[in-house]
Amino acid sequence: MNPDTLYVILVAPQGPLNIGSVCRGMMNFGFTRLRLVNPCKAYKSLPAKKMALGAFQILETAEIFDTLEDALHDVHTAYGTTRRFGKYRKHFLTPATAGERIASDASTPENRISALVMGPEDTGLETKDLDLCQQFITIPTHDAYPSMNLSHALSVLLYEIALKSDAGKKFYDPKVNDPATGKEMASMFAHMRQTLLDIDYLDPQNPDHLLRTFRRIFGNAGLSSRDVRILRGLMSRIDWIEAQRNNTHPDKK
DSSP: OOGGGEEEEEESOOOHHHHHHHHHHHHHTTOOOEEEESOOTTTTSHHHHHHHGGGHHHHHTOEEESSHHHHTTTOSEEEEEOOOOBTTBOOOBOHHHHHHHHHHHHTSTTOOOEEEEEOOTTTOOOHHHHTTOSEEEOOOOOTTSOOOOHHHHHHHHHHHHHHHSHHHHTTSSOOOSSBOOHHHHHHHHHHHHHHHHHTTOSOTTSTHHHHHHHHHHHHHTTOBHHHHHHHHHHHHHHHHHHHHHHHHOGGGO
16 A cells, blocks of 8 residues: 555644644654644744654644645545534444445555544534545544543554555464365374374374364464474374383383
8 A cells, every 4th residue: 555645634633742643643654645734833832842752753744734625636535524413414434434445446456545634632523524524434432531632543444454465464363374184284284193092192992082173273273384393393203102101111002
């Protein structure tokens, strides 16, 4: 995903501390395109800089607009964040669904531009602002205290986008290198069956009863060929120890 295909748009942000925190959250997830609509006068003040830490460059290069309509002039899909439910706002996306759509749009040949639109800290987006958005996102929170801090809410959304993008694929759902073949797995289970019978771990009358559990455990583990070799090496060692025991104490077999 090209991070330049996502804009973060803050409408009338009131406090420099929150603006600085937003920059830091954006930098954490690799996004740098910030647009501010009618921000407070002190949006570049020292408190904002201290809160942004190493991400203050995002604020230095932020684009400033007088209206949200102007800030959306080149955006294909605007995602308004809100907890306001009403007659004309019945269909909301979860952060996960929105993240998937935004990452997908960014992967198209035309690099469709998306924007996360967030309102003032105290009131959120007004109806006239939401009317300019094509999609709505709401973050499920506890009814007793539903409103989130601006930067915290943004970080939740950016996390979901990053998770669905190329960056997220580096850390989540890793694919097994050199996965074990069916033949390798079958040979391993045959070896395991005999080894466990030899050490009296399995019921000789019904050995497959417990072995099925091992099949499920190792089958779900997504073993590689190397994993299988290590496990078979362990069983071979057990075989050797059992053979030594039988040679030393033949009456115990």
